[in-house]
Amino acid sequence: MQLAGHGLGPVLNGYDAPMSRAVTVQALRVAVIGGGINGVMSAWALAKAGHSVELYERGTLMGATSSASTKLLHGGLRYLENMEFRLVQEGLRERAWWIGQAPHLAHPLEIILPVYDWSRRPPWMVRIGLGMYHWLSGDRSLGKHRWHDRDALLRLQPDLAPEGLRGGFTFWDGQMDDRALGLWAAERAREAGVRMHENAPVERIDADGGLWLSGSRTAFDRVVNVAGPWACELLRVSGIACAHTLDLVRGSHLILDRPCPAGVLAEVQGERRIAFVLPWQGRTLVGTTEERQALDHEPRCSDAEREYMLAFHNRIMRTPAGVSDVVSTFAGLRPLLRSAADPSRATREYVIEAQGRVTTVLGGKWTTARALGEQVAARVLKGR
Ligand SMILES: Cc1cc2nc3c(=O)[nH]c(=O)nc-3n(C[C@H](O)[C@H](O)[C@H](O)COP(=O)(O)OP(=O)(O)OC[C@H]3O[C@@H](n4cnc5c(N)ncnc54)[C@H](O)[C@@H]3O)c2cc1C
Structure with missing residues (x-):
């Protein structure tokens, strides 16, 4: 099959590939396993x-982790502390892509980062982090961060607890x-x-491209296993070694029956962890947690x-919230590389x-799914 970059057919591996190179490609029959965001983008x-391409999802599309996220398109400000500059930069680029492509479903959000007397990170440290975050977003920035004194911050989010509040920043995601x-x-x-x-659960796969569904085998040129938290398990039942180990970490969220005038990212007191209080469809979303969990039961928010x-x-x-303010909870399993x-x-x-x-x-954020999909397409092609 001849694919050319002059409007004659799709370009190789991606969305922004140069349009002038003509490439000869043999079309492959590819099975993709997993209808989460990473499977769909692959x-x-x-x-x-x-x-x-045939995509097999054992339940419904976006029925698992990909609809249980914190709903942020982000580079991940806190990953800067783990020196994950490549990932942060990729996330910042991809967040702009999603907002540009589907503005009816994705939008910029200004988030408050308050600094309290008890905060572990001093304002100068937060300022450096936000400066780097802005710099890494390059020409895809959604807006610059700003420092606000205590009163100005309380005007932005009147429900912010005032005790010990020194001021804070706003930034964009x-x-x-x-x-x-x-x-x-x-x-x-x-x-x-x-x-x-x-509703098409793949029972197992063969390293030579076989895919087992309802007891029968179909042969493909390539099989792409993007089963999220279940990716290693699928290899295990298929007798195929997995070079990496997944650390499955549950994250839960609460939806509170009250509006949230402005989103807040804050440290959990006494920990280095951060968590969010965000506006969500006229209500308030609070999250999240990090609890290791096995695959043998559904992820659910515990008491x-x-x-x-x-x-x-x-x-x-x-304004305090109690159990009666919680209208619903949801939880998902992060497929993290151990x-x-x-x-x-x-x-x-x-x-x-x-x-x-x-x-x-293995692994991957929601925000970076398009970049991941491009990498997958390149790898499938390279492995021919
Ligand atoms: C609490 C939490 C908060 C998060 N917040 C954010 C955020 O704000 N921003 C962000 O960018 N990322 C966030 N993430 C990360 C992001 O949600 C995940 O990395 C991403 O959704 C994973 O997508 P996936 O397609 O790999 O997995 P999934 O969405 O889990 O998709 C895998 C699919 O494979 C299917 N499957 C499994 N086994 C089989 C089989 N044998 N046959 C057929 N189908 C099978 C499953 O049913 C599932 O639908 C968060 C994650 C969690 C858990």
Whole structure:
């Protein structure tokens, strides 16, 4: 199959590839396993590269981790402390892409970062971090951070707890409707030719490209395993070694039945961790937690996590919330690469590993899913 960059067909590996190079590509039959954001974006990139793509999702599209996020399109300010500059820069670039493509489902969000007497990070340290965050966003910046004194900050968010408040910063990130935006991306992937199969649990895969579904085997040129938290488990039941280990870390959120005039990112008192109080569809979203969990049961917000988040909320907001204010909770499992004893220090990077005709994706943020998809398409092509 001849793919050329002169409007004659899709360009190789991506969205921004130079349009002048003509490339000869043999279209492959590729199966993608996983209908979360990383699977959908991988399938889309592969279809744009000219391959014939079938996507298999055992439940419904965006039914797992990808609709249980904090709903931020971000570089991840706190990952700067872990020196994850590459990932932060990629996230900052990708957040702008999502907002540009789907402004009806993603928008810039100004977030307050208060500094209290008890905060572990002094204002000068936060200022350096925000300066770097802004610098790494380059020409994709959504706006510059600013320092506000205590009174100005309380005008922006009147419900911020005033005791011990020294002032604080505002900075910009993106907010999205993760499920709706993921389904929007799935629709674009469908338009590019991806055939989506929901309620299609893959039983196992073979390193030579076989995929087992309802007891029968279909042969593919390539199989891409993007099963999120279940990616290593799928390799295990298939008898294929996984070079990396996933650390599965549950994160829970609360939805409170009250409006939130401005989003807040704050330290959890007594910890280095940070958490959020954000506006969400006319209500307040509070999150999140980090609890290791096995795959053998559904991730759910525990009573202890609910108490922890209410305590966090009530420490930084003037009007306390109780259990009766919680209208719903949701939880998801972060598929983190095992890299640190403390989950909040664990890398948010992703890796792509190959075993025969099987390519497996481990880790990855929602925000960076398009970049990840492009990498997957390039790896599938390279592994020919
Ligand atoms: C609490 C929390 C907060 C987060 N907040 C943010 C945030 O604000 N911003 C951000 O950028 N990122 C955030 N993330 C990270 C982001 O949500 C995840 O990294 C991302 O959604 C993972 O997507 P995925 O496609 O890899 O996995 P998933 O969305 O879990 O998709 C994997 C899919 O594979 C399917 N599957 C599994 N096994 C099989 C099988 N055998 N056959 C067929 N299908 C199968 C599953 O049903 C699932 O739908 C957060 C994560 C968590 C948990």
